[in-house]
Amino acid sequence: xxxxxxxxxxxxxxxxxxxxxxxxxxxxxxxxxxxxxxxxxxxxxxxxxxxxxxxxxxxxxxxxxxxxxxxxxxxxxxxxxxxxxxxxxxxxxxxxxxxxxxxxxxxxxxxxxxxxxxxxxxxxxxxxxxxxxxxxxxxxxxxxxxxxxxxxxxxxxxxxxxxxxxxxxxxxxxxxxxxxxxxxxxxxxxxxxxxxxxxxxxxxxxxxxxxxxxxxxxxxxxxxxxxxxxxxxxxxxxxxxxxxxxxxxxxxxxxxxxxxxxxxxxxxxxxxxxxxxx
Numbered sequence: 001x002x003x004x005x006x007x008x009x010x011x012x013x014x015x016x017x018x019x020x021x022x023x024x025x026x027x028x029x030x031x032x033x034x035x036x037x038x039x040x041x042x043x044x045x046x047x048x049x050x051x052x053x054x055x056x057x058x059x060x061x062x063x064x065x066x067x068x069x070x071x072x073x074x075x076x077x078x079x080x081x082x083x084x085x086x087x088x089x090x091x092x093x094x095x096x097x098x099x100x101x102x103x104x105x106x107x108x109x110x111x112x113x114x115x116x117x118x119x120x121x122x123x124x125x126x127x128x129x130x131x132x133x134x135x136x137x138x139x140x141x142x143x144x145x146x147x148x149x150x151x152x153x154x155x156x157x158x159x160x161x162x163x164x165x166x167x168x169x170x171x172x173x174x175x176x177x178x179x180x181x182x183x184x185x186x187x188x189x190x191x192x193x194x195x196x197x198x199x200x201x202x203x204x205x206x207x208x209x210x211x212x213x214x215x216x217x218x219x220x221x222x223x224x225x226x227x228x229x230x231x232x233x234x235x236x237x238x239x240x241x242x243x244x245x246x247x248x249x250x251x252x253x254x255x256x257x258x259x260x261x262x263x264x265x266x267x268x269x270x271x272x273x274x275x276x277x278x
Contacts, residue, residue, distance in 0.1 A: 007219025010212045011228045017209035019235035022083030023243055024201045025075055028194045032079035034187045035198070036072045037180030042202025044173035047210075053167040060164075060171055063156040067172030068179060070149035071206075073142050081139025084237035084248035088256045089143035091233045095120050096151035104155040116262045123258030126251045154225060157217055165214045173206065230260065 028035050047053070077086040095117040157165050177184075190198060217225050233256070240246050248256070 003219040007216040008224070008228055010216030011220065011225055012216075012231055014209040014213035014216065015229045015231035016235060017205055017212070018229075019087075019232045020239055021074070021201065021205050022078055022087055022236040023239040024197050024205060025078045026083060026240060026244060026246070027197050028190065028201075030187060030190055030194060031183065032076040033072070033180050033183040035079070035201075036075040037177055037184040038190065038198045039075070039201045039206060040068070040071055040173040040176035040180070041184070042199055043206035044170060044177055046203045046207040047166070047170040047173065050207075051166055051170065053163070053170045060167060063153070063168045064172040064175050066149050066152040066156065067168060068176040070146055070153055071172070071176050072180065073146035073149060077139045077143035077146055079139070080142060081137075082237070082246055082248050082252070083240040084233075084246075084256065085140055085252055086143045086146075087233040087236040088252070088259060089140055090146040090150055091230060091259070092120070092144055093147035093150035093154065094227065094230065096148060097154050100151065100155060112265075116265060119262035120259045123255040123262065126255030126258065154229075157214070165217070169210045169214065234260070 025032075025035055028038075030038075074086065074090055077090065080086075098113045098117045153168075157168065189195075216228075220228075237246075237248060
């Protein structure tokens with residue numbers, strides 16, 4: 001197996017673990033900032049115990065803050081809107097990865113990148129059609145903001161070395177937990193079932209998934225990483241629908257289909273390198 005294929009499998013495995021987050025967040029009976037705080041505290045403990053990543057000073061602060069913001073806004077969006085809307089709109093970050101890769105990581109923006117990004121933006125607009133619930137629309141807006149931070153993480157992680165990537169993820173969870181500590185400290189202790197779900201979210205859905213993700217990004221560029229990660233928004237709403245029956249609106253489903261079609265076309269239209277058979 002080539003390093004590229006191994007990297008793709010690692011990222012795909014991470015995406016499938018991430019996809020269980022919507023169900024877990026919905027299942028915890030607590031406010032979104034409390035859920036985010038508990039989840040990151042548990043994830044930080046798991047990553048810190050296993051890997052003991054170094055503290056890299058102020059240069060780590062901005063990437064860690066982006067990651068903390070991504071974690072927090074996604075939990076808030078999942079609580080405020082449907083799991084499908086939250087995850088698909090967060091993955092609008094793929095568009096930002098396509099657009100910013102040339103400047104940030106030196107990967108060229110091609111015509112098909114721009115076409116895929118434009119079509120995906122049209123699909124995202126459909127998530128805001130057909131509802132008058134301002135609360136749900138607020139959740140959609142938070143999910144879009146989460147997508148910006150998601151793109152920043154993909155690009156910043158790609159630029160870092162292996163040790164720096166692990167430090168970014170670990171200290172990002174530490175920063176999230178510290179920032180949200182006032183909300184966690186003043187909230188009631190989670191019930192045993194909710195605590196079990198939070199343990200799963202921290203140890204498996206965050207810590208284990210990011211171990212796989214960081215192994216994967218070592219071998220594949222930023223744009224394929226973002227595209228393979230689209231397995232998460234495919235699986236996330238399926239778990240939620242099968243367990244609690246929450247389904248997205250028809251326009252949102254149409255928008256999701258357009259976004260996924262754009263990303264799939266972008267992936268399949270990739271021309272293999274002309275360097276002969278491997």
